[in-house]
Amino acid sequence: xxxxxxxxxxxxxxxxxxxxxxxxxxxxxxxxxxxxxxxxxxxxxxxxxxxxxxxxxxxxxxxxxxxxxxxxxxxxxxxxxxxxxxxxxxxxxxxxxxxxxxxxxxxxxxxxxxxxxxxxxxxxxxxxxxxxxxxxxxxxxxxxxxxxxxxxxxxxxxxxxxxxxxxxxxxxxxxxxxxxxxxxxxxxxxxxxxxxxxxxxxxxxxxxxxxxxxxxxxxxxxxxxxxxxxxxxxxxxxxxxxxxxxxxxxxxxxxxxxxxxxxxxxxxxxxxxxxxxxxxxxxxxxxxxxxxxxxxxxxxxxxxxxxxxxxxxxxxxxxxxxxxxxxxxxxxxxxxxxxxxxxxxxxxxxx
Amino acid sequence: xxxxxxxxxxxxxxxxxxxxxxxxxxxxxxxxxxxxxxxxxxxxxxxxxxxxxxxxxxxxxxxxxxxxxxxxxxxxxxxxxxxxxxxxxxxxxxxxxxxxxxxxxxxxxxxxxxxxxxxxxxxxxxxxxxxxxxxxxxxxxxxxxxxxxxxxxxxxxxxxxxxxxxxxxxxxxxxxxxxxxxxxxxxxxxxxxxxxxxxxxxxxxxxxxxxxxxxxxxxxxxxxxxxxxxxxxxxxxxxxxxxxxxxxxxxxxxxxxxxxxxxxxxxxxxxxxxxxxxxxxxxxxxxxxxxxxxxxxxxxxxxxxxxxxxxxxxxxxxxxxxxxxxxxxxxxxxxxxxxxxxxxxxxxxxxxxx
Numbered sequence: 234x235x236x237x238x239x240x241x242x243x244x245x246x247x248x249x250x251x252x253x254x255x256x257x258x259x260x261x262x263x264x265x266x267x268x269x270x271x272x273x274x275x276x277x278x279x280x281x282x283x284x285x286x287x288x289x290x291x292x293x294x295x296x297x298x299x300x301x302x303x304x305x306x307x308x309x310x311x312x313x314x315x316x317x318x319x320x321x322x323x324x325x326x327x328x329x330x331x332x333x334x335x336x337x338x339x340x341x342x343x344x345x346x347x348x349x350x351x352x353x354x355x356x357x358x359x360x361x362x363x364x365x366x367x368x369x370x371x372x373x374x375x376x377x378x379x380x381x382x383x384x385x386x387x388x389x390x391x392x393x394x395x396x397x398x399x400x401x402x403x404x405x406x407x408x409x410x411x412x413x414x415x416x417x418x419x420x421x422x423x424x425x426x427x428x429x430x431x432x433x434x435x436x437x438x439x440x441x442x443x444x445x446x447x448x449x450x451x452x453x454x455x456x457x458x459x460x461x462x463x464x465x466x467x468x469x470x471x472x473x474x475x476x477x478x479x480x481x482x483x484x485x486x487x488x489x490x491x492x493x494x495x496x497x498x499x500x501x502x503x504x505x506x507x508x509x510x511x512x513x514x515x516x517x518x519x520x521x522x523x524x525x526x527x528x529x530x531x532x533x534x535x536x537x538x539x540x541x542x543x544x545x546x547x548x549x550x551x552x553x554x555x556x557x558x559x560x561x562x563x564x565x566x567x568x569x570x571x572x573x574x575x576x577x578x579x580x581x582x583x584x
Numbered sequence: 585x586x587x588x589x590x591x592x593x594x595x596x597x598x599x600x601x602x603x604x605x606x607x608x609x610x611x612x613x614x615x616x617x618x619x620x621x622x623x624x625x626x627x628x629x630x631x632x633x634x635x636x637x638x639x640x641x642x643x644x645x646x647x648x649x650x651x652x653x654x655x656x657x658x659x660x661x662x663x664x665x666x667x668x669x670x671x672x673x674x675x676x677x678x679x680x681x682x683x684x685x686x687x688x689x690x691x692x693x694x695x696x697x698x699x700x701x702x703x704x705x706x707x708x709x710x711x712x713x714x715x716x717x718x719x720x721x722x723x724x725x726x727x728x729x730x731x732x733x734x735x736x737x738x739x740x741x742x743x744x745x746x747x748x749x750x751x752x753x754x755x756x757x758x759x760x761x762x763x764x765x766x767x768x769x770x771x772x773x774x775x776x777x778x779x780x781x782x783x784x785x786x787x788x789x790x791x792x793x794x795x796x797x798x799x800x801x802x803x804x805x806x807x808x809x810x811x812x813x814x815x816x817x818x819x820x821x822x823x824x825x826x827x828x829x830x831x832x833x834x835x836x837x838x839x840x841x842x843x844x845x846x847x848x849x850x851x852x853x854x855x856x857x858x859x860x861x862x863x864x865x866x867x868x869x870x871x872x873x874x875x876x877x878x879x880x881x882x883x884x885x886x887x888x889x890x891x892x893x894x895x896x897x898x899x900x901x902x903x904x905x906x907x908x909x910x911x912x913x914x915x916x917x918x919x920x921x922x923x924x925x926x927x928x929x930x931x932x933x934x935x936x937x938x
Contacts, residue, residue, distance in 0.1 A: 287773070333740055397860070425799055425844060433853060478850065481847060492774065495773040497802025499841065501807050505929050509778055510777075512775045
């Protein structure tokens with residue numbers, strides 16, 4: 234960061250997105266799915282924050298809430314120090330240029346009835362950046378930048394392969410010269426040999442244009458490779474956040490350790506041990522009390538064996554009874570600094 | 585010498601489409617021995633799923649057409665079996681699990697009914713006995729409270745649970761061969777770890793052979809004994825899992841290994857394979873990989889003559905003009921009876937070694 238006094242490009246504070254659960258003839262709200270439950274993080278200019286977690290943990294909702302594609306329930310998003318949620322009308326539209334998104338599915342996120350030239354060119358025109366010949370020139374240079382032939386501008390999305398469509402999606406996101414892009418699983422739908430092409434392209438663009446990314450993915454190896462900092466989410470909350478290398482070499486939350494161990498290593502002589510977590514991610518409509526991870530946590534079961542009778546309690550999970558540490562069930566841990574690099578925070582009572 | 589359980593020899597399949605015939609499987613040979621796991625790796629459209637479906641003769645004809653080759657299962661050519669006999673092979677001798685557990689379960693029947701149907705059909709038992717077998721197999725795949733689950737419908741289960749049900753269904757008749765087509769691709773990593781561990785455990789208990797179709801090289805490295813790499817409808821490399829990862833001989837395999845990010849590797853930039861997977865309707869001439877290949881270097885042979893697999897090292901086959909020793913290697917059919925040396929250590933819920 235060039236200027237230590239200026240705030241980070243994007244600041245998210247205590248962000249919450251709840252979806253109401255409605256039931257009955259009157260559609261009364263009977264509860265909430267807490268998809269995002271009190272998230273805080275920063276994304277500095279030109280850097281990448283990776284957001285990992287399993288399906289249903291709320292990572293996609295985070296990206297969309299930040300861009301106001303889904304209204305936030307509460308919390309604050311500051312872009313260049315300004316409260317983004319306060320903006321309306323023309324001012325909001327102007328600010329939106331700065332913040333773009335690349336979607337996971339390159340098929341459904343491109344309008345099949347528009348030519349590639351129009352898909353990329355429309356935002357340029359709407360925002361009054363260029364029109365006519367200038368617009369077409371801009372589209373051609375964008376296509377070239379993402380590795381596609383400029384003559385493709387007259388073709389339709391169905392004429393392209395998955396990897397090429399994702400390049401079109403990236404060109405569209407770039408068309409307004411954003412400072413921040415949410416990449417929502419940008420390579421998950423692509424073939425292995427194409428993934429690295431897209432990852433390298435995103436990396437080059439970041440270096441060239443100083444774009445900051447919020448990189449959302451479920452593949453830990455991809456996130457670790459791509460990000461400067463990584464946040465791990467579980468049931469709408471960040472359970473651990475640290476520099477990418479630090480998180481990998483020194484995980485402090487048992488969920489992070491389990492996730493890391495679950496990634497299959499492309500090595501026929503495995504060097505690590507696999508931790509198989511019991512059960513599945515609970516429903517975010519009715520998360521477990523205390524630490525939300527306690528019914529699946531290997532660490533609390535291990536610690537319960539050494540702890541005294543009064544410090545432990547018995548819970549029933551997946552039809553079996555297990556002893557766990559009482560504290561994990563009774564109250565939720567908050568993110569706190571753990572031994573290791575400064576800025577390495579985790580939410581666990583036991584580490 | 586033990587005989588392979590499944591021996592696919594020079595299989596050729598065509599699809600007659602409106603735009604002319606395409607060849608999704610060309611001269612494919614591979615074999616699986618009892619208890620062995622063969623991984624078939626490749627990207628979308630390489631022919632791996634079509635090969636798997638053809639073993640069960642699930643390719644609709646037309647538009648599909650078997651142009652030649654043999655699929656020998658315990659010495660019998662499945663391609664020559666009458667449909668009646670084939671029906672008793674499917675499900676009983678060879679079972680299959682698919683990528684998408686939701687679309688492969690019938691939404692209007694309960695879990696119990698669906699699995700029991702196969703059991704009653706193949707094992708000639710009464711309804712009561714069948715349901716008992718179903719309950720046991722649900723228990724085997726780690727479903728808690730199997731009795732209650734019997735009466736539930738697929739939509740009431742999570743993705744991981746559905747895949748367990750699929751596995752229970754596939755294993756209820758104790759097949760000799762299980763074909764698993766991308767069994768964990770739709771699942772989260774922690775659930776993937778559970779399912780793969782379950783498959784390994786059941787395979788050990790039943791001595792069943794597995795044909796594992798995947799695009800994930802990590803899954804291959806952890807589970808396979810032998811590996812067939814497919815590209816553009818052909819097998820381009822065939823080897824023991826350790827040999828393949830230690831000394832890949834085909835430039836495509838090599839490129840794949842270099843292009844995947846590895847946890848903790850600290851690499852700043854990934855290598856890539858340029859270009860895209862060719863469309864089966866317009867394959868390039870010569871070696872199908874030559875437009876993307878780093879080894880070609882203007883060699884006219886690559887652009888005109890398509891290489892076939894040859895044994896370039898002992899028990900290691902590759903199809904590349906530029907693989908070391910390819911010139912003088914013998915064009916033998918790949919057959920590998922091999923079990924991997926190192927298996928994964930797995931810790932249970934409380935951190936103990938299982």
